[in-house]
Amino acid sequence: MRFLPADLFRALVVGMGAILTVVFAWRYWSL
Amino acid sequence: MFLVATGFLGGIITAVVGGSSIICFPAMLAVGLPPIVASASNTAAVVPASLIAAYSDTGRAPIWNTEVLGLALVGFVGSALGAMLLVALPSAVFVTVVPILIAVATLLFAFGERLKTSGWRIGTDRARSMTKPLLFAPVAIYGGYFGAGMGVMTLAILGLSGPGDHRTTNALKNLLNVLANVVGYRKLHRSRHRRLAGNHGHDGGCADRRICRRTFNALPAR
Numbered sequence: 001m002r003f004l005p006a007d008l009f010r011a012l013v014v015g016m017g018a019i020l021t022v023v024f025a026w027r028y029w030s031l
Numbered sequence: 032m033f034l035v036a037t038g039f040l041g042g043i044i045t046a047v048v049g050g051s052s053i054i055c056f057p058a059m060l061a062v063g064l065p066p067i068v069a070s071a072s073n074t075a076a077v078v079p080a081s082l083i084a085a086y087s088d089t090g091r092a093p094i095w096n097t098e099v100l101g102l103a104l105v106g107f108v109g110s111a112l113g114a115m116l117l118v119a120l121p122s123a124v125f126v127t128v129v130p131i132l133i134a135v136a137t138l139l140f141a142f143g144e145r146l147k148t149s150g151w152r153i154g155t156d157r158a159r160s161m162t163k164p165l166l167f168a169p170v171a172i173y174g175g176y177f178g179a180g181m182g183v184m185t186l187a188i189l190g191l192s193g194p195g196d197h198r199t200t201n202a203l204k205n206l207l208n209v210l211a212n213v214v215g216y217r218k219l220h221r222s223r224h225r226r227l228a229g230n231h232g233h234d235g236g237c238a239d240r241r242i243c244r245r246t247f248n249a250l251p252a253r
Binding site for chain 1: 052130136180196
C-alpha cells in the first residue's frame with residue numbers, strides 16, 4: 001500500500017467493484 | 032494445485048484492494064462446490080491475508096482506540112447476524128441481492144468525495160466516532176451473510192465518514208474485514224478447503240509487502 005498513489009488505489013477499488021458487480025450479476029441473474 | 036495457485040493470487044488482491052473472491056469464488060465453483068460452501072471457504076481464506084495486510088504498512092496500522100473498538104464490536108455482532116441470515120433466508124434472496132449491494136458500494140466509493148463536499152461531511156471527531164460504527168453495521172451484516180465485495184463496501188463507508196488517507200483507510204478496512212470474517216469462519220465445514228485458506232494468508236498476504244508493484248500491473252489483465 002505504501003507504494004500506491006491514492007488516485008490509482010481509488011481506480012483499482014472502483015474497477016474491482018465494477019468487475020465484481022458484473023461477474024456476480026452474470027453468474028446469478030442468468031441462472 | 033489449482034486452489035493453491037488461486038489462493039496465492041487471491042491473497043495479494045485481498046491485501047491491496049479486496050475482491051479476491053473474483054478469482055477464488057469461481058475457482059471453488061469450478062471444482063464443484065455449491066455457492067454457499069464456496070462463500071464460507073472464501074470468507075475463511077481471506078482472514079490471514081487481511082490481518083497481515085492490516086499491520087504490514089507500518090505507521091498506518093490500526094490503533095485500538097475507542098473508534099476502532101466500536102467498529103470492531105459492530106463488525107462482530109453484525110457478522111454474526113449476517114451468518115444467521117445466510118442460513119435462514121432462501122437461496123433466491125441470497126443470489127439476487129449480491130450484485131446490487133456491490134454496485135451500490137462501488138458507486139458510494141466512486142462518488143464519496145463529491146458527497147462529502149456537498150454536505151455529507153460529518154464535522155467533528157466525536158460525531159465521526161459515533162456515526163462510523165452505525166454506518167458500518169449493514170456492511171458487517173453483509174460480511175457475515177456473503178462477504179464478497181465487502182472490502183469495497185467497507186472502504187466506501189470509511190471513505191464517507193472519515194478524513195483518513197487511503198493507506199490508513201485500507202489498513203483499517205483490512206482489520207475490520209478480519210474481525211467480520213472470523214465469524215464467517217464458523218461456516219467452514221470441509222477441511223480440504225483449508226488448503227486454499229492457508230496459502231491465501233501465508234503466501235499471498237506476505238507477498239503483498241514485497242511485490243505490490245507487480246500486482247498492480249497484473250490486476251487489470253485478470
